[in-house]
Amino acid sequence: MGCILGHGQQSNVAESRVNRDDKAIAELKITRDKVRAYIKKLENCIDHCKSAIKTCIQNKQKDKALLALKKQKYLEKNLETARGEQLNLDQLISDVENAQIQKNIYESLKQGTEFLKCINQQLTVDDVEKLMEETAEAIEYQQQIGEALSQQAVVHDDNKLLEELDNLEVLELDIPSVPIQPLPKVKKEVPEEKYEENVSGEKNVIVI
Amino acid sequence: MDVPVERFLAWPPFYTLQPNLDTRSQQLYLWTQILLEYSQKNRIYIATSHDFHDIMRNNEVSRSLSEEFKNVLFDYMLKQKNAIREGEAYMIFWKKPEAWGEQVYRWAVDSGRVGSVETVEGLVSGDETTREEFYGMPVNYMMVILRSLEKSRKAELFQVGEGMAVKFF
Numbered sequence: 001m002g003c004i005l006g007h008g009q010q011s012n013v014a015e016s017r018v019n020r021d022d023k024a025i026a027e028l029k030i031t032r033d034k035v036r037a038y039i040k041k042l043e044n045c046i047d048h049c050k051s052a053i054k055t056c057i058q059n060k061q062k063d064k065a066l067l068a069l070k071k072q073k074y075l076e077k078n079l080e081t082a083r084g085e086q087l088n089l090d091q092l093i094s095d096v097e098n099a100q101i102q103k104n105i106y107e108s109l110k111q112g113t114e115f116l117k118c119i120n121q122q123l124t125v126d127d128v129e130k131l132m133e134e135t136a137e138a139i140e141y142q143q144q145i146g147e148a149l150s151q152q153a154v155v156h157d158d159n160k161l162l163e164e165l166d167n168l169e170v171l172e173l174d175i176p177s178v179p180i181q182p183l184p185k186v187k188k189e190v191p192e193e194k195y196e197e198n199v200s201g202e203k204n205v206i207v208i
Numbered sequence: 209m210d211v212p213v214e215r216f217l218a219w220p221p222f223y224t225l226q227p228n229l230d231t232r233s234q235q236l237y238l239w240t241q242i243l244l245e246y247s248q249k250n251r252i253y254i255a256t257s258h259d260f261h262d263i264m265r266n267n268e269v270s271r272s273l274s275e276e277f278k279n280v281l282f283d284y285m286l287k288q289k290n291a292i293r294e295g296e297a298y299m300i301f302w303k304k305p306e307a308w309g310e311q312v313y314r315w316a317v318d319s320g321r322v323g324s325v326e327t328v329e330g331l332v333s334g335d336e337t338t339r340e341e342f343y344g345m346p347v348n349y350m351m352v353i354l355r356s357l358e359k360s361r362k363a364e365l366f367q368v369g370e371g372m373a374v375k376f377f
Binding site for chain 1: 324325326327329330333334335364366368369370371373375377
């Protein structure tokens, strides 16, 4: 498995974790910041224009008011353009970030596939078949040993056994009946405590 | 200390640098608390002693801080890491950069920005952070915070063209 675990990041801890893609996105976002600032500035100018027009009308300066109104119109046109640009930029940033994620997914899949290949390389079909054969042989051998051992254990002949069973049955018929009187009581020698200890403790020790 | 800090502002000796070192240390500590609270309330991120003119003077008791006192006070704040020198001015940290850093990082986690890139400008004036406490702080003030985050390897700052950007990890 050295092929995967080998190229980790431990060798370049101090190195930057910012790549070229990050820089490209940052550049787009910096441009977006500029457009945002520009929009704020335009909005501010338009507000100024509006209040200027108001005071001009109050002071009955028609020419001045008209001039300010013209200014307001072209500022508003610029604002509209800038807002369109901002929307485009936002969309582009979103698309680029999306593409970056897809690239990451692709890389992960690629790495996973390589890992899988690497494992598969270490494990050929022939090897597995050979291993299975060997396992089968081992099992067979084991079975042979088992059989050999069990044969040794069975020393009796079946006919002989049946004969013995017949004899036992005959004996069974002559067995005297069990006495009816209760058996005499035996004095309990094991103290209560010790008995309990045995019950809860080791099973093997029997104290009498 | 049970006495509210504001009560000291009406007390004339509070405006005179105390010769006894223990008393002076307590006095400087209290003045620092007052300035930090004032800065937080008025969102003063970068200041000179001018910005504290109102609070460093009390006409009712005809007292104001001397230039010497102001210098000693700012030195004390630098030592306590409540202030960082910024040219002729001081960045005032009523919250330590590390604590601010945690807040910024939490925002990054909550808004799914770990692993992505943001501009420093965007952090303090963008549409995505308008509800955050750090919204509206100066870019160089935010830079100090991000540098502290960089130390704990949760962020990395980098320059792109004229602007600064940050990647969260």
